[in-house]
Amino acid sequence: MAATIGTSTSRVDGRAKVTGTARYAGEFNVPNLAYAAVVTSTISKGRIARIDIGRARAVEGVLDVLTHDVRPEMGSTDQDYHDDVAPEGGSPFRPLYDEAIRFNYQPIALVLAEDWETAVFATTLVDIEYEEQAFATDLHAGIDAAHAVDKPEKPRGDALKALQGATVRHQADYFIPPEYHNPMELFAATVVWNGDGKLTIYDKTQGVQNVQRYVCGVFGLKPEDVRVISPFVGGAFGSGLRPQYEVVLATLGALHLRRPVRLVLSRAQMYGLGYRPATVERIALAANGRGLDAITYDAIAMTSRYEDFSRNDTGWAEQLYTSANARYTHKLASLDVATPCDMRAPGAASGVYALECAMDELAVALQLDPMELRLRCYSDRDQGAGLPYTSKQLKECYRQGAEAFGWARRNPAPRSMRDGSELLGMGMATGVWEALQVQFASRIVLTANGHAEVSSAASDIGTGTYTVVAQVAADTLGLPIDSVTVKLADSSLPKAPVEGGSWTAASIAHAIVNTAADIRKELLGLAQTMPNTPLGGLKLDDVALVDGMLMARNDRSRAVAVADVMRHGKLDRIEKERSSDFKEDDKHAHNTHSAVFAEVKVDEELGVIRVTRIVNAVAAGRIINTKTAASQIMGGVVWGIGMALQEEALTDHAFGRIMNANIAEYHVPVNADVHDIKVIFVDEPDSVINPLGIKGVGEIGIVGVAAAIANAVYHATGKRVRDLPITLDKLDR
Amino acid sequence: MNNFEYSRATDVADAIRQIAADPAAKFIAGGTNLVDLMKYDVARPARLIDITQLPLKSLEETPDGGVRIGALVPNSDLAYHPLIADRYPLLASAILAGASQQLRNMASTAGNLLQRTRCFYFYDTATPCNKREPGSGCAAIKGINRINAILGTSDACIATHPSDMCVALAALDARVHVTGPAGARSIAFADFHRLPEHSPHIDTTLEPDEIVTAIELPSKGFAKNYSYLKIRDRASYAFALVSVAAALEIDSGRIREARVALGGVAHKPWRRIDAEAALRGEAPDRTVFAKAADILLKGARGYSHNAFKIGLGRRAILRTLTQAANATPQIQSVKKIR
Ligand SMILES: Cc1cc2nc3c(=O)[nH]c(=O)nc-3n(C[C@H](O)[C@H](O)[C@H](O)COP(=O)(O)OP(=O)(O)OC[C@H]3O[C@@H](n4cnc5c(N)ncnc54)[C@H](O)[C@@H]3O)c2cc1C
């Protein structure tokens, strides 16, 4: 039996998903289910002066209407609403807590009814009077009042002086608009009141145990009384890291009615949740004869008034390139909006966009090939932390990516290449993301019939966790993948943090390797007590589980069948639970890297932009599953196309309303926008990072894509658009 | 969404009787626009009169060589019907430039004519909008108006009519057949949609108690020299920023007949007889196309975010007329602009 790690293995849950048997949070049907619908605010700031639920309550089929002044008890301290992913400090939003309106689309009433249609109808009959206050939702207007975040990276040299003295420099502001999550699955929770005071909660989330702790905090419940389950997630990308208000309100309804309640938010209501914050990235670069000599970088992002959400936009510029002088600031503008949240490669998607466009502009100023400039300031150490990487094959990404793309064919002059009526542009960018790891636990139950069940509270948000867990377990236990069952995303299973930061594959693989080692250890102990044991004198590391046998690694003839060992030990099953014994490694930097190459064609007369080719060459350690990993990168690239050309929440700042809060007018790429995408995984052995040399691939795929496209648009047209998205009207300005 | 009654109309006379009896009722055909508007609480019909069972689904040739299209013919069927695909490819092309396959399967011919604007404010009941709530004001004029109109606007409304199909129908000089309590009448396409003026809540000249029964195309189909070009923010499934339907008849190197209609720029498909007259009798070249474009865009006015449509519109007109003259029409499944 060949190892499955490193192969192209189809998703073990693929069939369930395409045949509809995979169930999502809003699809669990239980008897006596009541339906909830939410009324959201239409102002950005103020208070509810009066809320009249009389007309709504009078509707036949309406069970009740809950508001801040008619509802069951909820926690009254910030700590009660804290969750694992909440920003430090601040005061987490409390749904339906009081009369204050902090942002537009804030939930202010919950209708509970016998059916969904009645609930939705009754929401239109809740009469609200507001006392509105002056508000601000525009980042540009809030820049002057922005406050510093107290974690700027440490400066090097004297960047301002170096900039002033430089002969070649480039300075510009880059803008990323607010971008909203639009996962296919809407936010939903089904909360089952079990009669005995216990709740079973099906929620769309990236972390069932985070939601469990949070719900216990909000409602003063005991962990043993709250079980949170989320077996499948139809896309989350960071939007499900923090518990969202659907779970609070559905729980509130269930506790109030003492019966099961389902709440599915509408797509428009999703625009009242988190989002990628708008940022202004102000970058100045200076060059000397060799390459980069100075960087100043000021990032200004939007956040809410009640929490400081910040991600490290400037950190990527800090670590990536050699530059003797560097200085960074990071500021937040507090606005009357909901707190932003993580969105695929938070900080990097935005920060690297700006950095890599600025590098392109510097290369133009230096009359240097943009890839050559990057190679000149290539660094084998994290420039900020001054640490070596556990592995970094970025040079290979540049080389293999450029070759596959045909970068050598590029004529450096803008507007110099064309294909009939279209101008042709080629651009490139570097991508970088973290290779994070955290503590995960897993349980394995091996049965004598040669089957294993692996379980963990970890989530699979669509990335392929079920599949990689099955692969790692199959390989470490010496079983075919079909003999492994995987159970995930149930808070009663072994401990796992949220699925985020691209850390799950590496971390859970580590936990499984450890748990499987415990099983091997028990089997070896038993085997060595068998008469005429062939494994006498061998240590744990000397044996492996292969093809249902426990065998000596260096002598395949010394082996016994696992089934025989278990029979000998009179065992039907062996059950072990272990964590990854991951330790903070402060001697190295841990990152994934990529080189992205983009080809665009721009109709010269009309400015219509098409992204005709993308090559994304990625160095991300050992790839467990080339198929699911390539899908992650491809998905990231498609998102990058959207980020470059389409995505933007259009807020009317006079009303504080997002005017395109729907999937028809908030544009993301459709099939016709996506052409040739080639994903390359560069070989990157890494014996330092973890036992299997695994990094993550969930986020690196988007990083750099928007910059490569923007740089290609410049190369095609000679026009530099720094405000995303690059719509055709901006080429005309 | 509000609570509503639902009934089915058995024939055209029954449909008219039902709608005349209940001024707060609405016909429902494919429902692809009306149901969305109801979900957003923008349309609150007290009754839905389902007209999908009416015998308005046929497509026939008329005695004078034209084609009569039943009001309930689905957009997809219309686009792929051999009579349309062969003789009126401009119409087929415009339909296929719109929406998505699934929507076109559901959408009806009359529903497409009567779809309402996509102006963002029209859909958000938390904002003022004269079209939705007469007298409340127009938030778009000073707001986010990138998709709004540049021609024929008023101080009360700068919305566009979003249809692609209607741009081709306007260019083809279609007629709209309607029936009401007072009997049947037919309306020239140019007179069917109206400009916003002071009453933007009224989109068309159809009376509230009338039903559209058919669209009639005259015999001239411009099957040789035509093109429909739609410029939008993504390659498919987006409304037009600007679209152009161009149809020419070229004889011995001279333009004998010309039609140009614009979409995405006004409250109705935008045509100017004088622009077409300027093309007639001329050799088809960019100089004369530019002249026609200038006439078509005469009086265009840009607002804070949509002034780009003026230049874009001009270039799109030039390009589409060039495509038509060269008999290289834009093919909707090919995203490169020819
Ligand atoms: C996401 C999305 C994208 C779209 N993109 C495009 C696009 O790119 N281009 C484009 O052209 N269109 C587009 N459309 C619009 C689509 O073409 C229209 O929604 C459709 O044509 C409406 O037809 P229907 O039969 O579904 O109308 P319905 O929704 O049933 O009705 C629309 C209106 O017409 C009235 N009505 C219907 N039939 C009659 C009749 N016989 N007599 C009198 N009144 C009648 C109804 O009362 C209602 O007011 C899009 C729609 C959506 C939802």
Ligand code: SF4
């Ligand atoms: S342009 Fe017309 S539809 Fe849009 S807000 Fe103004 S009045 Fe309403």
